[in-house]
Amino acid sequence: MPELPEVETVRRSLADVLPGRRVTAVDLRHPGVIHYPEPETFVRELPGHTFGAVGRRGKYLLLELTPGPLTLIVHLRMTGQLLYVPAATAPEKHTHAVIALDTDYALHYKDMRRFGGFCLSGPDRDGWPAGLRTLGPEPDDPAFTPAALAKALHGRTAPIKALLLDQRIVAGLGNIYADESLFRAGIRPDRAGGSLTEAEIERLHEAIGDVIEHALSLGGTSFYSYIDAAGKRGEFLEYLNVYGRTGQPCPGCGEPVQRQVTAGRGTHYCGRCQQ
């Protein structure tokens, strides 16, 4: 499932090839992946535009277009893949959109579960995703300090796991990196957010930065279907301490990793190392 490190890896692979490429045609094989505007409008308006900067905020890919201001916003959600492939590549079963370019390549959007999709809009315009307006700071944003995290957690009774998944508090964490950050910080995921001590918040803040940075350096985690725009898998999988390791020994103490449902999500932790 693409979280910040995976989406950033896709961004980097697209940033090498996409700027300057003009859209010549859009083949929409499943209209449901266009969240805004109407699919017919999307197909009519996108061709003729040229890709500019390839950006990212949280888990949103922001593909700038000229003439603009106009942005193609892509969210991969669970199983989305944005692939830069030779133009002759045949669409696969779950390829829902083919964006033809003025070269021998095309952009393919594949998404088995079809949770993800596209918006074509601009800041402060209709169709700009609500979640993007309220997105919290990036983990490496200088504004994301232990004090800022403490302020966001103050008085909160929801489990810290739920608050780490709340994109308004910090952008880009999903289930994998929330669990891994809490393990690294030694904090039980079901602790109320407001119950964390100052020292624990500092540890958590550092853990988030470290986990995201480490995963990014390895191109992310390919747990299910994640691959970058060039089809490459992420290598962080082998560095996971708790996520997806239910019953296996904790790397810290050897106790079996436990799994429980917290915040409506499968949550992995060590009952001994995390307090």
Place this chain on the structure above:
DNA sequence: ATAGCGCCCTGGTGGC
């Protein structure tokens, strides 16, 4: 304002 839960979707898994 906040917490919690259902919904979307489909391939894989496990039980019988």
Place this chain on the structure above:
DNA sequence: TGCCACCAGGGCGCTA
């Protein structure tokens, strides 16, 4: 072997 209930989860919308 076949069938089917169930699970995975990001973000949003809804409820209390």
